[in-house]
Amino acid sequence: MPAPSHLALRQGIIDICREMNSSGLNQGTSGNVSHRIDGGMLITPTSLPYDQMQPEDIVEMSFDASYEGRRMPSSEWRFHRDILKNRTDANVVLHTHSVFSTTLAVHEKGIPCFHYMVAVAGGIDIRCAPYACFGTQELSDYALEALEGRTACLLGHHGLIVLAENFARAMWRAIEVEVLAKMYVHALAIGEPPRLTEAEMTRVMEQMRRMSYGQAPDIDGVDDTPRPRNVA
Template sequence: MTDRNHADLRQGIVDTCKEMNRNGLNQGTSGNLSHRIPSGMLITPTSLPYEHMRPDDVVAMDFAANYQGSHRPSSEWRFHRDILRARDDINVVLHTHSTFSTILAVHERGIPCFHYMVAVAGGNDIRCAPYACFGTQALSDYAVNALEGRNACLLGHHGLIVTAQTFEKALWLAVEVETLAKMYVHALAIGEPPRLSETEMAQVHEQMKRMGYGQAPDLDDVGDVPRPVPQPKLAPH
């Protein structure tokens, strides 16, 4: 394995990890983060607080589990490797023990389609994988399965995983899922909230797809169709 440095990605990992702590998504050394490189991945080191982490501390690792660096890779390297190996549509795997996502995870509950924003994770729900001990192949296998057709999942009695193409999108999705988890936990205090139907969620996915392509959402149903404002013609000089 050849480590070609990847200075920008190393700095991106450090910056994203520190932002996770600033956003309250993580604490201590509980989370981890990886980014795909041609030879495998860059991943956060084990047992090193983010506030002390430097770009040179990030570990380069290939998919055969060979690594280079002054530190050992995160104890969760297996699910980072296996997710990246299974999903060529993503580059980043972010794991955190954010509070409300973990509250649901310890009850082995996923997040259903109680709110339309659940669709940002790629499906009509956010699944919760069964429990397995941290760092094990069983945990990795469960995580890969729970992420099928999704960009986020909970890990039973553990925490949250999100996937994305960039650090920025991964951090955004982690915040969105944690917000959904917080809303769902509070909604449960009143009672199990009703679900949106498959038809309603299909409409949400279509709207998000359209907006993702840079198109405006379809507003015909509410009679609020935006139209360009005519511009006044300038008098000739």
């Protein structure tokens, strides 16, 4: 039997799924991961434990919902397909039932701008989509709406979705959002925390953008970007 196409991406999906579980970000087979390919995506199969998964088990699926392989795609293939079809800024969609994000989601509560790191999801907050049954088009539609202008959202009574350019960035963002969710849950034990202003969150996002280009933060309008010394 010939080797499956996109072998490195298939192995990357398996590796990140196993990392999700070993890190405590996910449990059992409840999460799923996809990666963009030409005309479609690679996605985890349904109901297969990650430690048993092999590259040939990863399902190749077109945006028209046709698929190839020996397994059926994840039951959540619709929102993976719709996100990758509509969000050309993302290559990876990662979904987990991480504990603190899901704790907020079961209360239909998003993550407000109580901490500046909320900006890692691309905006001033992390929204929670309304509840819809898993695997449905309704859930996918709600997820797309909650992700507008964002790279993460919660799903009501369900879990977390993050988008990213690559596997490493997806794992980083999922952990960051889960930590934020944990901090917010703990902060709520004292009372609803105060919010940062929209203007301050906009400033934070600009700082993050600058630093992603290797520049120093702009402190009070002073350009203090580090510069290499002239070497003779």
